[in-house]
Amino acid sequence: MGAPVATPPASPPSGGAPRKPSKGLPQSGSTWHLSDRIGLAICWALGLLFCAIAVAIVAYLFVQGIKYLRPEMLFTPATAGFSQGQTGGFSDAFFGTLIVATMGIAIALPVGVGVAVWLVEYGRPAALARVTESTIEAIAGIPSIVLALFGTVIFSSAALGFLSRTSEGVVFGRSFFGASAMLSLVALPLVVASTREGLSAIPQHVREASYAVGKTKIATARRILLPAARPQVATGAMLGLGRIIGDTAIIVVLLGATQNFAPVEGAAFPFNYLRGAGTTLTNFVYEASPTGNLNQPEKAYAAAFVLLLMVLALNAAVDIVHRRARKVGTWSS
């Protein structure tokens, strides 16, 4: 060590004039192989292709949606009729979507955040934490139609008869309660994963700073960690909401997929509606499309456009939360 061998740092390989500075892409004669170039070109092309697909979907639905959507459709229930002008709107499907989204996330968000806090901040006993993790991964992997079938078994049981319609001792099992409960399972893994990511990104010394002024773990989680992880919690909630409003299988199997609300007689508002069957926009789009029973494509486009607007609004909301968080700043690592 320490031998006086002068190694010139990064000099041109051949002792001549320094190489011409390349701008952006490397010039010929560089270390770039033909295969690298082809690979990069394919990546570019794929990126452009996906952009084009997204733009095409959104543009097409916007054009069709603006053409066919009338605001009154959101407030007129569907009725039977022989032409598309006579079948009313899809208010029940629209409000059905709002109901399952609200109830689904109202279950998934607190439960998911609670599970994430427990996993990241406590995680004891370790065996239970491992089981919880794999359970949540398993739920994330189960197709929603399977969840729906399982849900019918659960919610048709006599003990849960108060959550749906019961007639002559038979529990119908299909209701907004049941569908929302199962849909919350669809959203739960997304909420948990995103919240965990947010909590794990907080440096350990920030937690310790809170413990070091005499705060308990739970106070630290409530007042410091969860507010700091708010953008990721919001992202998880929005992704979960997107999955809930986009799901069809659970709606068909566990909500009854009726054309209109089917409130339970004799129950008090709003439980008469929540215990009854109903429908959502995704199911309406399916039924109104040429493959469905209604075959009224104009309404299908209008309803699909409403769904698209909802998803775009969710994306915008996530953006706003993230932008606000950037204003508050973060720690240097």
Next chain:
Amino acid sequence: MVVPAPSHNGNGAATPSGFSGARRSIGSPQFSIRRMEVDQLSVSYAAREAVKSVSLPIRQGEVLAMIGPSGCGKTTLLRSLNRLTELTRTARVSGRILLDDVDIGLIEPTLLRRRVTMVFQQPNPFPMSVFDNIAYVLREQGSRRQRRKTLEPQVHSALDRAGLFEEVKDNLDHPALRLSGGQQQRLCIARALAAEPEVLLLDEPCSALDPQSTQVIEDLIVNLRDDVAVVIVTHNLQQAYRIADHVAFMYLGDLVEYGAATTVFGSPREKRTQEYVSGAFG
């Protein structure tokens, strides 16, 4: 490797040990009251012993600096003073630490940590306003109760003690993470002082800061020593020399030397101390 003889290293004024001295910015203590007593403390992580049977006093009216190379156990020792070591599952602590003659093992950790507060290496204000950063400490656990009005005097006085009030008094509602690094660190000191502690622990509080902010914080530390016992861990020997009354030199978990700063830097008893302060290793 030959141990270099104590010599001048080109910087001019060198102390007899070879420590190229900084100027001391601390006068001799006016008084000193023993607040904590570390007695035969050992801390180990799994199989590794990080602190080996260390005993030393911590006094109000003085600044105690802990120096030593990385991994010598000084931060572990600091963290055991407010039982933060307990957050590390593998950590095992033996020996006794007394706070005002009471074994800290008998004090509820949340209460202990309000009496022995801590400032960390990285400035870590909470993601809330400047005001709320202090108010959080004053409030009961996770509570939001207690109006701003009632907390205002305490918040202002904590900021004032940390020399930050004049700079932020018009921006108390601004996000704390938008302050400069030096201001953030002083906010963390204000936060630690808001609990009215008896002992203030500082874990390399200036290592992430520029020289100017460092100077401001050093002056602040010197001013605080009469109100609160100050313990600072530092990698920076000049810093220890500038602001410490007593210095504890640790090496591989052992407390090699403990004594007055002028003695440890000027004429250390131990050879290892002399080598370290003269820059032979570290």
